[in-house]
Amino acid sequence: MRVPGVPFVQGRNSFTDADGKHFGIAIHNTSNANLASAEDEADFATRRTDGISAHFYCDKNSIVQSLDTNARAGHAGSTEGNQNSIAVEITGQNSFSRQRWLDSVAWDKLASTLAFVIRNDPDYAGFKVRRATVAEMRDNPKIKAFYGHDDMRRAFGGTTHxxxxxxxxxxxxxxxxxxxxxxxxxxxxxxxxxNALTSANFRAMGVYADLDEITYRTVNGASRTEPNKAKVARLALERKVAELAARPQLDIEELAEAIAKRINGH
Ligand SMILES: [Zn+2]
Incomplete structure (x- = not known):
């Protein structure tokens, strides 16, 4: 999958993914002393020959996609890591303070990009937005959660990063x-x-009209249950109509006469 709205610059990649499936999201930093931008990292990724690759590069103000999410990147040092996760390289260094990290990442772009993958890639159905523990990763290398390069090192070995x-x-x-x-x-x-759902026209849709709650589902199996706003709106409208109908009817002629009297001062 290529994430809509995110620039895609096809990176060089020496791996072939057996099944195109990934389940975890691996977080790295580029450990580049000059803090090259995401664009520069993605550009470098088109020609680097060291076998290192990643799906996304993110810096202070932008994110670039370098590989389709079904491609296998070389980022973990281990088969388990490379085969089961997509790689996110954030420009930064291990020595960064918390505050420096908070100030140095396009968090909104990173979040919306990863949320898109989580919500729309069927492999990520059931993904838990949390960091996996090393024990969980050892137990299940296909765990659907976030983890870092260091977590992969401790769970799967194959790297000193x-x-x-x-x-x-x-x-x-x-x-x-x-x-x-x-x-x-x-x-x-x-x-x-x-608006259409909450209009009184919704009543014509029959079966849903009387449900108190509606469950919306996405293709990847995520679901959300909400009060049926259409029913709430319809009941409110019906109450209003009943209230109006119950009011004493005005006699228009009587009213016109009363107004005329007032205007004429009688
Ligand atoms: Zn790393």
Whole structure:
């Protein structure tokens, strides 16, 4: 999958993925002393010959996709890591402080990009927006969660890399991705759809009209149950109509006479 709205610059890749399936999201930092931008990293990825590759590069203000999410990147040092996760390279270093991390990443773009993958790639159905423990990763290398390069090192071996580093703000990453997943679920219906659903016309749709709650489902199996706003709106409308109908009827002629009297001062 290529994420819509994210620039795609096809990176060089020496791996072939057996089944195109990935389940985890691996977080790295580029450990580049000059802090090359995401664009420069993606550009370098088109010609590097060391076998290293990643699906996404993210810096302070942008994100670039380098490989389709079904491609196998060389990023983990282990078969388990490379085969089961997509790689996100964030420009930064292990020595960054928490505050520097918070200030150095396009968190909104990173979050919306990863939320799109989580919500739309069927392999990520059931993905939990949290960081896996090393024990869980050893137990199940296909665990559907976030983890770092260091977590892969400890779970699967094959590397000495310890990125993204001790001060990487995992809590912040998890929070912004969770929020983006929720937001994209809210966007499942356009405003027009919602207006149509909440209009009294919805009554004509029969079977849904009397449900108190409606469960919306996405293709990847995520679901959200909400009160049936159409039913709430219909009941309110019916109450209003009944209220109006119950009012004493005005006699228009009587009213006209009363107005005329007042105007004429009688
Ligand atoms: Zn790494």
């Amino acid at each position: 310890t990125d993204p580093g001790p001060n990487f703000p995992w809590d912040h990453l998890i929070a912004v991705v969770k929020a983006a997943v929720d937001e994209q679920e809210d966007d499942m219906f356009s405003d027009n759809d919602r």
